[in-house]
Amino acid sequence: MDEVLFRGSRKLEIMQVQAQLVASKTKEVFATYSQATKALISQAIHSNQVEQLKQNIAQLIGYVLEVTRDFKYQVTNILEPRRLWIFFSTVLGGKWSRREVGIACISFVIGGAVGLGVGLIIRRRETIYRYMEAIQISHYLGPEGATVVEDAHAPYECGQHDVLVEVKASSVQIIDAQICCGYGRTFRRILRRIYKQSSSDLPVILGRDCTGVITDLGKSVKRLEIGDEVWVTVPFWSQGTLCQTVLVSEARVARKPKNVGFEGACSIPYAGSLALSALTEANIDFSNAKDKRFLIQDGCTPVGCVLIQLLNNWRARVTTTCYKRALPVAKALGATDIITIDDSHYVRDVHEKDPQEIREGDQKLLLKELEVRGETFDVIVLTRNDCVDLSGFCTKNGRILCTAPEELLSDSCGFFSRLLLTGYVKLKIVIQNTLGLPSDTFDEAHLCHATLDRLTEMVEDGVLQTVVEKVYHPKDIEVALNHVQSPHSIGSTVVTFR
Structure with a gap:
């Protein structure tokens, strides 16, 4: 160890x-x-190159200081008031007095300020974009082309006679489905350019009426107030109401009835305006409608529901056609006589037969029933444009009216035809405005606040009841469009934005 x-x-x-x-x-x-490094550094510091570099830096600093002093001296001399006065006197010939020079300077300052102000006023304002949810089409592909967009341009600034409305609900009409297929595209392009809404007919926001709350007013609007609950109608060529915010002329806005909600009220504005327009065209009102015989084809459409109620209130004899499932509604609205069509085949064969074939079968049944009855009518109102000819069932002086959108020949116009039509429409509008004549039919004059005020009174007095079958959300617009085209729909179809 x-x-x-x-x-x-x-x-x-x-x-x-x-x-x-x-x-x-x-x-x-x-x-x-360490000693070798110190010796090397000492040798480098005391070398000729380093000494030359030091001298160059010192010369550069001296030059910069000299230039700075010279610049300061020159600026001081130039800006000296006496020297300036001598300079301007020499340049201007020595004929100007101090008073004149002072006035010239003041004028120069004032002119510059005025020019700056004018420039600020007329300068191009930067475009401000706000966005909203809207249901629109960008192509004429049919109802399946309708889409919900989140970045549609939202109006926010009112003109003198405009009203800004926050939309609560909007109805879906048959005309919306037809617009998806190109209805009115030529007139839409022409009129939107004339009224400075857009230079193109696309995209189109769907919807022809709505209910909502006023959020802003133009300076010249006296009839309405911010916060009013209103309903709105717009013509076929204008941007629609199936969106969160609409900007419309005050002429197309009125206070909605106080006794109905936003969704229910949507069944009245557009359909009611069409119904009153049709009756006015036939010279029918409460004073002469009593005991006259009316036939309302498909009385459970939005327009048919309004017509039955109005004519019943005016004590006319109303006969209407409808499917069996709508029979209770037709009775409740006040129809005197109801021609029912058996719709059991529709439920059974809807997936087996073409819908057009089914409609043709229904029309044959209607003709057979009318022939059996042998009755004639003073006025026949067609609420759909696919009905057969019923002129044989009119009295001698009877009339046939159609509230459904009629086919527009302008939709098939070529380039040169559109040019001629554009010139004609512009000329007609100029003549109407010059002579103070009412708007033409393409402007749909019946869609105005006077008609809406009249409808408001009727609803509040109990003459008209709202009829709404289904309420959809914006994302279900394709389903809503297909439903409103079905002959088996009852009353109005509504889209809510709440």
């Missing part, structure tokens, strides 16, 4: 001696290199 300890201590002593030798050598090497 002692031997092991002895050998271990000897090894430690050897390692200690070697460590001391290494440390001593390292110190000597570091001292040698």
